[in-house]
Amino acid sequence: MRRIAITYGGVAGILICLAMFGTYYLIDQTHIFTESLGYMAMIPSFIVVVFGVKRFCDLNRPEPTRFTAGAIAGFAIVGVMSVIYAIGWELYLLVTDYSFMDRYISNELVLAQERGLVGLELQALQEQMQQAAEAYSNTFFRFGITVMEIFPPGLIVALVSVLLLRNPNMFKRFQSAD
Numbered sequence: 001m002r003r004i005a006i007t008y009g010g011v012a013g014i015l016i017c018l019a020m021f022g023t024y025y026l027i028d029q030t031h032i033f034t035e036s037l038g039y040m041a042m043i044p045s046f047i048v049v050v051f052g053v054k055r056f057c058d059l060n061r062p063e064p065t066r067f068t069a070g071a072i073a074g075f076a077i078v079g080v081m082s083v084i085y086a087i088g089w090e091l092y093l094l095v096t097d098y099s100f101m102d103r104y105i106s107n108e109l110v111l112a113q114e115r116g117l118v119g120l121e122l123q124a125l126q127e128q129m130q131q132a133a134e135a136y137s138n139t140f141f142r143f144g145i146t147v148m149e150i151f152p153p154g155l156i157v158a159l160v161s162v163l164l165l166r167n168p169n170m171f172k173r174f175q176s177a178d
Contacts, residue, residue: 001056001073008052009080012045016081016150017088019044024092042150045081046157052077053161067162074158081154086146090139101136105129 019041056073093100105126112125136142 001060001076004052004056004059004073005076005080008048008055009077010084012048012052012077012081013084013088015048016042016045016085017091020085020088021092042153045150046154049074049077049081049154049157050161053158054165057162057165067166070162070165071159074162075155078151078154078158082147082151085150086143089146090143093142101133105133 020038023037023041053070053074057070060069108129109122109126112122117125136145
């Protein structure tokens with residue numbers, strides 16, 4: 001299981017990092033579509049998670065894929081993917097001289113002003129954003145937040161994969177006829 005987790009989790013993590021870097025370099029990181037594209041870029045990584053769980057189930061064939069064995073394999077794959085994703089984000093921040101949060105805050109304040117926020121409300125938002133920036137400057141906090149960005153949806157994908165793969169005929173229609 002370790003080999004499958006490292007292989008498939010590694011591929012999924014590298015894939016999401018490449019998609020993340022591409023998204024941020026092709027589109028300004030403060031652009032409204034960046035977050036949506038980021039989540040859409042996770043889809044190919046989640047597909048790799050499904051294939052990893054399937055590979056584990058094919059190799060180990062626990063009675064029609066015992067839920068716990070498949071879930072543990074899926075969790076391990078998602079864990080490796082999440083750690084690689086967080087390391088990739090830290091590398092991105094390093095390469096961009098940690099300017100992400102400053103640009104994010106200034107963009108959010110501009111959007112708030114466009115929505116009509118003024119005076120004390122705008123000042124309160126600015127103070128709240130500064131507190132968030134201070135927390136985000138802590139590497140361990142930031143790493144944890146980044147892992148939690150992808151880990152929960154990855155777990156859902158892994159669990160759904162295991163549930164679907166309990167049916168041994170699930171992917172029969174996709175295999176070529178001999």
